[in-house]
Amino acid sequence: MNFIEALWAHEFLRVALAAGLLAALASGVIGTLVVVKRITFMAGGIAHAVLGGMGVAHWLGSSPLTGASVAAVLAALLLGWITRRGGEREDMLIGALWAVGMSVGIVAIAHTPGYSTDLMSYLLGNLLMVSHEHVTAMAWLVGLMLLAVFVFWRPLVATTFDEEFARLRGLPTLAIELGLLVTVALAVVMLVQAVGLVLVMALLTLPAATALLLSGSIGWVMVLAATIAAGEIVLGLGVAFETNTPAGAVIVLCSAVVYLLALTGQRMRRRRVT
Amino acid sequence: MIDSASALVFDHVDFSFGQRSVLSDVSLQVAHGEFLALIGPNGGGKSTLVKLSLGLLKPDRGEVRVLGLTPDQARPRLGYVPQFATFRRDFPLSVRETVLHGRLGLRAWWRPLTPQDHEAATQAMAATDVQDLATRPIANLSGGQLQRVLIARALATEPELLLLDEPTAHVDTRAEHDLFGLLARLRERMAIVMVSHDVGLVSRHVDRIACLNLTLTCHTAMPLAPGVLENLYGMPVRLIDHGDRAALEGVL
Numbered sequence: 001m002n003f004i005e006a007l008w009a010h011e012f013l014r015v016a017l018a019a020g021l022l023a024a025l026a027s028g029v030i031g032t033l034v035v036v037k038r039i040t041f042m043a044g045g046i047a048h049a050v051l052g053g054m055g056v057a058h059w060l061g062s063s064p065l066t067g068a069s070v071a072a073v074l075a076a077l078l079l080g081w082i083t084r085r086g087g088e089r090e091d092m093l094i095g096a097l098w099a100v101g102m103s104v105g106i107v108a109i110a111h112t113p114g115y116s117t118d119l120m121s122y123l124l125g126n127l128l129m130v131s132h133e134h135v136t137a138m139a140w141l142v143g144l145m146l147l148a149v150f151v152f153w154r155p156l157v158a159t160t161f162d163e164e165f166a167r168l169r170g171l172p173t174l175a176i177e178l179g180l181l182v183t184v185a186l187a188v189v190m191l192v193q194a195v196g197l198v199l200v201m202a203l204l205t206l207p208a209a210t211a212l213l214l215s216g217s218i219g220w221v222m223v224l225a226a227t228i229a230a231g232e233i234v235l236g237l238g239v240a241f242e243t244n245t246p247a248g249a250v251i252v253l254c255s256a257v258v259y260l261l262a263l264t265g266q267r268m269r270r271r272r273v274t
Numbered sequence: 275m276i277d278s279a280s281a282l283v284f285d286h287v288d289f290s291f292g293q294r295s296v297l298s299d300v301s302l303q304v305a306h307g308e309f310l311a312l313i314g315p316n317g318g319g320k321s322t323l324v325k326l327s328l329g330l331l332k333p334d335r336g337e338v339r340v341l342g343l344t345p346d347q348a349r350p351r352l353g354y355v356p357q358f359a360t361f362r363r364d365f366p367l368s369v370r371e372t373v374l375h376g377r378l379g380l381r382a383w384w385r386p387l388t389p390q391d392h393e394a395a396t397q398a399m400a401a402t403d404v405q406d407l408a409t410r411p412i413a414n415l416s417g418g419q420l421q422r423v424l425i426a427r428a429l430a431t432e433p434e435l436l437l438l439d440e441p442t443a444h445v446d447t448r449a450e451h452d453l454f455g456l457l458a459r460l461r462e463r464m465a466i467v468m469v470s471h472d473v474g475l476v477s478r479h480v481d482r483i484a485c486l487n488l489t490l491t492c493h494t495a496m497p498l499a500p501g502v503l504e505n506l507y508g509m510p511v512r513l514i515d516h517g518d519r520a521a522l523e524g525v526l
Contacts, residue, residue: 036362036365036366038362154378155383160365161361161365162360165360165361168330168349168352168354169349169350169376169431170379171379171383212364212366216366216367218366220366
C-alpha cells in the first residue's frame with residue numbers, strides 16, 4: 001500500500017496529515033518572524049523550558065499541556081525582559097535556560113512513579129500518534145494566532161523591523177515584543193506535542209529561511225514558508241510511511257535538503273547575473 | 275525664555291551618563307524653517323542632544339521644548355533619521371512598506387492605511403527621489419539609496435521638525451551632495467537639525483552651525499572665525515576646499 005492509498009484507508013494518517021498542515025501554517029507565520037528577528041536561539045530556549053514544564057506537571061499529576069504552557073509563557077517573558085535590559089550576556093542566559101529546562105524535565109520525569117512515556121517522543125515527536133482532540137486544539141490555536149498577526153500586522157512588522165523607530169512613533173513596543181515571544185512560546189508548545197523539540201526548531205527556521213531566499217516581502221515570505229513547510233511535511237510523512245522511518249527526522253532532513261537546493265539555486269542565479 | 279514659536283528650545287540643559295557629564299548648561303533655539311548643523315568631536319554630546327530632543331533621554335537639569343510642547347507630546351510631529359540603521363538590512367520589506375511605517379502613530383494603530391497615508395508616502399518618496407525604487411526590497415539598495423529611504427520614512431510623518439543624526443556618515447560624496455540639495459528644498463516646510471562631521475560641506479548650506487563639545491557655541495554660517503574649530507576639536511584643524519567639496523582634516 002503506498003502513502004496515498006494509506007491516507008484513504010487509515011484515519012490516523014489523515015489526522016497526522018491535518019496536524020502536519022496546521023504545524024506548517026504556524027511554522028510559516030511564526031517561523032518567519034523568528035528568523036527575521038533572529039530569535040531562533042531564544043525559541044530553542046523556550047522549547048527546552050517547555051520540557052521542564054511538562055515534566056513538573058507530570059510529577060504534580062496535572063496536565064502536561066498546562067505545565068508546558070505555563071513554562072513557555074514564563075520563559076518567554078523572562079527572555080523578553082532579559083533582552084530589554086540588554087548587555088547581560090543574553091546568549092549565555094538563553095543557553096542556561098535551555099539546559100536547566102531540559103534537566104528539570106528529566107529529573108521530574110525520573111521521579112514520577114509509573115510514568116513511562118518515552119522521552120524520545122518529546123525530542124523527535126511522533127506525528128502519527130497525534131490525537132483527534134489535539135488536532136482540534138491545534139486548529140484553535142493556529143486560528144487565534146493568525147487572527148492576532150492579522151489584527152496587529154502593521155505595529156508587529158514595524159516593531160520587528162525597527163524597534164527604536166516604532167517606539168518613537170508611539171507604539172507600545174515592549175508589549176508587542178513580549179506578545180510576540182508569548183505567541184512563539186504557545187506555538188512551540190503546540191508544535192512540541194505534535195512533532196517534538198527537534199522538529200520544532202527545524203520548522204521554525206528552515207521553511208522561513210528558504211522562503212526568504214525567494215521573496216523580499218514579509219507577507220509573501222510567510223505564505224511561501226507555510227506552503228514550503230506543508231510540502232515538506234507531506235513529503236516527509238510519505239517517505240517516513242513508505243520506508244518505515246521516524247517521521248519527524250525525515251521531515252527535518254527534507255527541509256534541510258530543500259533549503260540547500262534553494263540556496264544553491266540562488267547562488268547560481270546570482271553568478272549568472274554578475 | 276521658553277518660546278513656543280521656536281521649533282526646538284534647550285534651556286540651560288545639563289545631562290550626564292552616570293558620573294560623566296555630557297552636556298553642560300546647553301541653551302539653544304531653533305526657529306521654524308531654520309536649518310541648523312550640529313558639529314563637534316565624537317563623544318561631544320551631539321547624538322545625546324538629538325536623543326534629548328526626541329524624549330528618548332531626560333535632562334538632569336533644565337528644560338527641552340519641542341514645537342512648544344514636551345518632547346513626548348511633540349513626538350508624532352517629529353521626523354527622525356538615525357545615524358546607524360537600527361534594523362537589519364536583510365529584512366524582507368519593500369521601500370514603500372518601509373516609508374509607510376512613517377505613517378504609524380498619527381492615528382490609532384489598529385486603523386487600516388488610508389489613501390492619505392499612501393499619498394503621503396508617495397510624496398515623501400518623490401521628494402527624496404526614490405519613487406522608482408518603491409517595490410524594491412530594501413536589502414537590494416545601495417547605502418545612499420537606503421539613506422534617502424530613511425529620510426522618506428521620516429518625511430512621511432509630515433514632520434514640523436526633522437532631526438538627522440549624521441546622515442552622511444555612510445554614503446559617498448555624491449550622495450552627500452544630493453542630500454544637501456534635498457534638505458535645502460525641504461527647509462521651506464520644516465525646521466531641520468542635522469548632526470554632521472563634515473564642517474566644510476555643511477557650511478555652504480545651513481543657516482547656523484552649532485559647535486558642541488560639552489558646551490554649545492553657535493555661529494551664523496561661514497566663514498567660521500579662525501580658532502573656532504581648533505577650540506572645538508582641541509587640536510590644529512584646517513579646512514581644505516577642493517572644488518565643490520570642502521573637508522575637515524585634523525592634523526595630529
